[in-house]
Amino acid sequence: MTLVATAGADAAASAPAPAPTPGRKRPGMSLSWLGLVPFTAYVLLFLAVPTVLAIGSGFFTDDGSFTWANVAALGDPVVLTTFANSAWLSLLTAVVGAVVGALVCYALLGMNPQGGIRTTVDAAAGVLAQFGGVMLAFAFIATIGTQGVVTVFLRDAFGLDIFANGNWLYALPGLILPYIYFQVPLMVITFMPALAGLKPQWAEANLTLGGTRASFWMRVGLPVLAPSFLASLLLLFANAFSSYATAAALASQGSQIVPLQIRAALTSETVLGRENLAGALALGMIVVVGVVMFLYSLIQRRAARWQS
Structure with a gap:
């Protein structure tokens, strides 16, 4: 018996080690985190560092001394007016964009996801949601500007002058249509997955x-979709609140909204008698957008339970 046990032990010791199972992780440090290096560098260079510099500059003067004067400027009536203008403009365009976008999603719900109409609308929404800035401003100026195609046609054919009460397109009301233009496609992109997630078994x-x-x-349907709709609405609000290029190209005169007020603070030597006011304004924007996106993340968590 002892001889048999010894022979068995020797055979087991001399047997080759079993081959590793495919897919089993080998010991050692994983290098998968290297894939995050480019994204992390991008976030640090173009998001984190500018945010820290913008916030920090609001608490210092040009000579580097600490001051509360810049932050105190957020209570100035002129600054409060620009924040109020940005808030109602963002809220109005977000509500209109959310309602119209939700109706578009509902119309697409019964169509084949691989059909021509559905794929065309999805592709158009992805492109138009990013179609902003100077290009969008030029498109509106060329279409409904003072000498735009539609403006001249209405004036010559029907005697209707849409600028009879002033150049509204180049003021704060003129930003409503361009903002809605890119808010609706963004709503289609963000809300369509939630609407498509409604299970037929529920109906x-x-x-x-x-x-x-x-x-x-x-x-x-509505109780399940309400968190997703509200989250998309908050996303549209943040998108409009932080938009700059389209407003800068259209409303070249004045500083009706916060991004334009920041531009004025950067290009002028003194604004309201304070230095580095742009940093304080940026701090106010970061706080507003941060609160909105925090609420968005909370609501999105609740919505994700029904989409899983």
């Missing part, structure tokens, strides 16, 4: 229990 269960189409939307 079938509603019909089985004697419900109607109206009762399904009131008791199932």
Whole structure:
């Protein structure tokens, strides 16, 4: 018995080691984190560092001494007016963009996801959501500007002058249409996955229990979609609140909204008798956008439970 056990032990010791199972992680440090290096560098260079510099400059003068004067400027009536203008402009365009975009998503819901209309709308939404800045401003100026194609046509054909009450396109009201132009496609992109996530089994269960189409939307559809809709609305608000290029190209005179007020603070030597006011204004914008995006993340977590 001892001889057999010894022979078995020797055979086991001389047997080759089993081959590693495919897919099993080998010991040692993983290098998968290297894939995050470019993204991390991008975030640090173009987001974190500018944010820190913008916030820090609001608490210092040009000679490097600490001051509260810049932050105190946020309570100035002129600055409060620009924040109020940015808030109502962002809220108005976000609500209109969210409602119109949700209706577009509802119209696309019954179509084949691989069909021509659905893919065309999805592609157009992805492009138009990023179509902003000087290009969008030029498009509106060439279309409904003082000498735009539509303006001249209405004036010559019907005697209708859309600028009879002033050049509204180049003032704060003129930003509403361009902002809605890129808010609607953004809503389509963000809200369509949530609407497509409604399970057909829910509608079938509603019909089985004697419900109607109206009762399904009131008791199932709208409550489930409400977090996603509200999250998309907050995203649209933040998008409009932080937009600069389109407003800078259209409203070249005055500083009606916060981004234009920051431009004025950067290009002028003194604004309201304070130095580095742009940093304080940027701090105010960062706080507003930060609060909005924090609420967006909280609501999105709740919405994700129904989308999983």
